[in-house]
Amino acid sequence: MKTLGNKKIGVVGVGNMGASILEGVLARRLTTSSRIWVYDKAVNKAQSFARRHHVGRASSVAELLEKTDIVLLAMKPQDFTSFAMEHRSLFRPGQGVISILAGMTTEKIAKALGKNVTIVRAMPNLGAKVGQSMTVICGKNKAALSFAGTLFAGCGEVVTLPEKMLDLVTAISGSGPAYFFHLMELLTDFGVKQGLPSTVAEVLAVQTGLGAALLAKSSEESCGELRERVTSKKGTTEAALKTLQRKKFGKIFQQALTAAMNRSRALRKAV
Numbered sequence: 001m002k003t004l005g006n007k008k009i010g011v012v013g014v015g016n017m018g019a020s021i022l023e024g025v026l027a028r029r030l031t032t033s034s035r036i037w038v039y040d041k042a043v044n045k046a047q048s049f050a051r052r053h054h055v056g057r058a059s060s061v062a063e064l065l066e067k068t069d070i071v072l073l074a075m076k077p078q079d080f081t082s083f084a085m086e087h088r089s090l091f092r093p094g095q096g097v098i099s100i101l102a103g104m105t106t107e108k109i110a111k112a113l114g115k116n117v118t119i120v121r122a123m124p125n126l127g128a129k130v131g132q133s134m135t136v137i138c139g140k141n142k143a144a145l146s147f148a149g150t151l152f153a154g155c156g157e158v159v160t161l162p163e164k165m166l167d168l169v170t171a172i173s174g175s176g177p178a179y180f181f182h183l184m185e186l187l188t189d190f191g192v193k194q195g196l197p198s199t200v201a202e203v204l205a206v207q208t209g210l211g212a213a214l215l216a217k218s219s220e221e222s223c224g225e226l227r228e229r230v231t232s233k234k235g236t237t238e239a240a241l242k243t244l245q246r247k248k249f250g251k252i253f254q255q256a257l258t259a260a261m262n263r264s265r266a267l268r269k270a271v
């Protein structure tokens, strides 16, 4: 398996995503804990992460940048502008920066940090928490993209795309976990309404979702082909799917995805 070599990685912000990405990297032994440094404005978060995973804790951004080769920015987008204003002078020319900040374009990051930093943008998703993120990365520098690809492989699947695709990606895989949660929620609600205890209804819904996802992932057939294969003529599945078609579920879902994509565009312009 490809590893991160001897490059030292600094992470700014060890909240939900920063911590999950690092935990994946460590669990899959892509690097050693001695090559990781963390910094968080919330000192207790950085302390407890460093203690749990035996990584270094920098007491300042200056220390983090001095000790590491590549910096992963994992704070909220709204915290980035003040971070950049305060610390831009500490970045080295050509410094490797990987950003997971939603909506913050390469152009804006480059302008905020200056000094021709080498930027890779990444859009992971919530699956990172269980090592099953779908992460899309984009950037111009091949070596930096390859490094980021290996880093995010620690917490799931990685695909490289042009940056102009990121609003679309946000609508599909960024917001995507919530669509599947909603479908499982609807299955659970129906089970409860028809008389099942809620814990049982939820197990039926979630385990079915998990089984379907694993099957789709391991099968050579497309999702459409798998659906056709389990839909027998005049059977129960066909009865449900025909109702969805009649009510134009596909069209409604397309509208929902378009709304997510447009919202991503608007937020990007506002950041």
Ligand SMILES: NC(=O)c1ccc[n+]([C@@H]2O[C@H](COP(=O)([O-])OP(=O)(O)OC[C@H]3O[C@@H](n4cnc5c(N)ncnc54)[C@H](OP(=O)(O)O)[C@@H]3O)[C@@H](O)[C@H]2O)c1
Pocket (backbone or CB within 6 Å): 012, 013, 014, 015, 016, 017, 018, 039, 040, 041, 042, 045, 074, 075, 076, 077, 079, 083, 100, 101, 102, 103, 123, 124, 125, 126, 174
């Ligand atoms: N969650 C997702 O599914 C998802 C998916 C794709 C991308 N993202 C992106 O991932 C990023 C992180 O999201 P998250 O959910 O992990 O957020 P989070 O849990 O709030 O973690 C961010 C951490 O960064 C800290 N922080 C804020 N400003 C800082 C600064 N100047 N220096 C150092 N640390 C700072 C925060 O401290 P305080 O709590 O004290 O503010 C917090 O501990 C966001 O930019 C988001 O757009 C998230």
